[in-house]
Amino acid sequence: MKLFSLLISVLALSVSVSAAAIDRPAAPLRETVPGLRIETQANPGHAATEWQFRLRAPGAGESPLYENLKSADFEVTFPPDAKVRLHWSKGSHSEPGDFEPKTNPLVQGEPFVLESFGGRSSDGVMPYFNLAGEGGGLIVAIGWTGDWKASFELLGNGKVHVTAGLKRTSFRLAPGEEVRLPSLLVMNYDGDWIDGQNQFRRLMLAHFTPKHHPPMTLMPLQAGVHGIFPFNETSEEKLVKLAADVAALKLPLDCYHLDAGWHEGGFPRGQGNPQADPVRFPNGLAPVGAAVRKTGMRFLAWFEPERAMRGTWLEREHPDWLLKPTGTPEGLRYQERDGFLLLDLGNPMARQWAIESISEEISRSSLDFYRQDFNLYPAYFWHTGEKPDEVGLREIRHINGLYDFLDELARRHPDLILDNCAAGGRRLDFEMMRRCIVLWRSDNTWGHETFPQNVQAMTHGLSHWLPLHGLGAAATDDLALRSGMGACGGFSINYRNPKAVAALRKHLDSYLKVRPIYTGDYYPLTSHTLDTTSWIAWQFHRADLGEGVIQAFRRPEAATETLTVKLRGLDPQQRYEIANLDSGKEVRTGEELMRGFDITLREKPTAEVFLLKAIN
Numbered sequence: 001m002k003l004f005s006l007l008i009s010v011l012a013l014s015v016s017v018s019a020a021a022i023d024r025p026a027a028p029l030r031e032t033v034p035g036l037r038i039e040t041q042a043n044p045g046h047a048a049t050e051w052q053f054r055l056r057a058p059g060a061g062e063s064p065l066y067e068n069l070k071s072a073d074f075e076v077t078f079p080p081d082a083k084v085r086l087h088w089s090k091g092s093h094s095e096p097g098d099f100e101p102k103t104n105p106l107v108q109g110e111p112f113v114l115e116s117f118g119g120r121s122s123d124g125v126m127p128y129f130n131l132a133g134e135g136g137g138l139i140v141a142i143g144w145t146g147d148w149k150a151s152f153e154l155l156g157n158g159k160v161h162v163t164a165g166l167k168r169t170s171f172r173l174a175p176g177e178e179v180r181l182p183s184l185l186v187m188n189y190d191g192d193w194i195d196g197q198n199q200f201r202r203l204m205l206a207h208f209t210p211k212h213h214p215p216m217t218l219m220p221l222q223a224g225v226h227g228i229f230p231f232n233e234t235s236e237e238k239l240v241k242l243a244a245d246v247a248a249l250k251l252p253l254d255c256y257h258l259d260a261g262w263h264e265g266g267f268p269r270g271q272g273n274p275q276a277d278p279v280r281f282p283n284g285l286a287p288v289g290a291a292v293r294k295t296g297m298r299f300l301a302w303f304e305p306e307r308a309m310r311g312t313w314l315e316r317e318h319p320d321w322l323l324k325p326t327g328t329p330e331g332l333r334y335q336e337r338d339g340f341l342l343l344d345l346g347n348p349m350a351r352q353w354a355i356e357s358i359s360e361e362i363s364r365s366s367l368d369f370y371r372q373d374f375n376l377y378p379a380y381f382w383h384t385g386e387k388p389d390e391v392g393l394r395e396i397r398h399i400n401g402l403y404d405f406l407d408e409l410a411r412r413h414p415d416l417i418l419d420n421c422a423a424g425g426r427r428l429d430f431e432m433m434r435r436c437i438v439l440w441r442s443d444n445t446w447g448h449e450t451f452p453q454n455v456q457a458m459t460h461g462l463s464h465w466l467p468l469h470g471l472g473a474a475a476t477d478d479l480a481l482r483s484g485m486g487a488c489g490g491f492s493i494n495y496r497n498p499k500a501v502a503a504l505r506k507h508l509d510s511y512l513k514v515r516p517i518y519t520g521d522y523y524p525l526t527s528h529t530l531d532t533t534s535w536i537a538w539q540f541h542r543a544d545l546g547e548g549v550i551q552a553f554r555r556p557e558a559a560t561e562t563l564t565v566k567l568r569g570l571d572p573q574q575r576y577e578i579a580n581l582d583s584g585k586e587v588r589t590g591e592e593l594m595r596g597f598d599i600t601l602r603e604k605p606t607a608e609v610f611l612l613k614a615i616n
Contacts, residue, residue, distance in 0.1 A: 118378070197465070302421075417437060517547055
């Protein structure tokens with residue numbers, strides 16, 4: 001039996017200027033597909049619906065050949081004369097322009113196609129899309145941590161055809177085998193496209209964020225050890241002593257952060273050796289975890305279980321669990337040349353080993369945060385040696401295995417916070433965001449020649465979609481510290497330098513006043529830009545608290561001293577106190593602030609932060 005396409009049709013979705021948001025659009029099948037199960041979760045308070053798709057093969061005999069599988073194939077109806085624009089964002093690719101927001105008007109007869117790169121869901125393009133008309137729109141998100149492809153085509157008469165799902169599929173399942181396919185999330189909204197983005201941020205915070213801790217507990221303030229010790233120069237003795245030294249400073253930091261390099265062989269050659277370096281850590285990480293716990297801080301440690309390198313324990317002992325890359329483009333050829341290997345989480349034995357070994361380390365080392373990195377392009381490993389009736393199946397099994405792996409860690413360790421790194425922000429789909437936080441959004445950060453413009457622009461761009469992210473700083477000047485503000489922050493400074501500690505202490509005193517506001521609504525006050533001759537600014541606002549924060553950056557070659565911004569989300573009749581965190585306060589009405597607020601910075605480059613509070 002051959003099924004050429006599995007089409008999930010969302011019918012009768014409509015968006016118009018006057019129409020209310022549709023809470024529960026239907027998702028009937030356009031074709032009958034044996035073994036397909038659709039689970040629907042409505043979030044009527046957010047005018048959103050999520051679909052989970054599972055496919056089960058017959059219990060005996062040969063399964064159908066499943067081809068061209070899609071999780072979305074539907075039409076959205078706008079008013080016939082509406083101009084429809086697609087708002088989307090670049091993903092992470094370790095570039096200064098990571099998360100840059102993009103807008104494309106849809107043109108009849110010209111499908112606009114977007115897709116991920118190399119097997120990680122937010123590598124190159126974010127898997128979130130806002131179809132905006134005049135007065136309303138629809139946000140579509142793909143829940144899949146591998147490769148995906150989406151198309152948006154204006155058909156005429158106000159209709160837009162949307163498809164989304166796996167990039168490549170032509171496979172049969174084993175008898176009785178069940179797999180998850182990409183999930184789908186749609187949300188209707190009224191208002192302009194920024195109103196839609198903020199409604200989506202609220203949806204993400206409410207339903208696609210780990211629930212076992214409140215947001216400001218999920219998102220730590222980290223004392224990073226690598227501002228003093230390079231990756232491969234850490235040791236038990238050094239880390240135990242530094243934990244005590246940091247605690248003695250009594251800074252308001254709640255997490256002690258150990259990143260890569262502690263495994264035998266160091267980073268990156270030691271990936272595939274599950275144990276700590278026996279010379280530097282003769283007792284493993286347990287003494288470090290015990291020392292951190294004594295300080296009252298929480299302990300975060302880095303892992304990369306999906307990658308192994310040539311000559312490591314995993315290759316020697318379990319080569320049958322590992323996949324090799326082939327067909328990599330020239331820029332990625334190092335994966336083949338340097339001996340990168342992928343631990344196949346679709347292999348039940350490999351997955352169970354990963355669960356058991358890492359779960360044991362979490363318990364032994366008293367971890368509060370588990371960071372999972374992923375520094376390879378898995379598509380080139382999944383493709384290797386594919387048979388004609390297995391195209392896409394290795395990817396599907398791996399991603400299913402990844403979800404099982406993370407869910408089992410969460411089950412065994414109910415208070416553990418999972419941190420999703422993936423070479424900096426390359427797995428930010430909503431299936432990962434419901435399981436994990438993200439503390440490291442891009443590998444393009446402090447050391448790049450475009451700093452701090454790059455990290456400022458990333459806050460501007462990523463905040464359109466995700467409410468919980470941030471950066472921190474590796475330097476302690478005001479510009480560096482303020483460029484890294486967000487819902488979390490890691491500070492990789494020299495904690496044995498009194499001047500650096502004093503500067504960080506001063507920053508934290510003011511930053512902690514505004515940190516909870518980053519969970520609120522987000523308004524870009526300028527365009528996204530890396531240009532050194534420009535300003536960049538934004539506003540976050542918590543209407544429930546009557547508080548907001550405004551950040552503005554005058555770039556090094558910006559000629560004008562004053563930027564006029566129009567604030568949003570305020571009550572026109574409400575009086576607001578605006579406190580410059582460096583000096584000075586004033587009181588203005590919401591109506592005045594939404595007409596225009598002048599920010600004057602005499603020096604360049606420089607940054608300013610304002611705290612906005614509703615007053616009687």
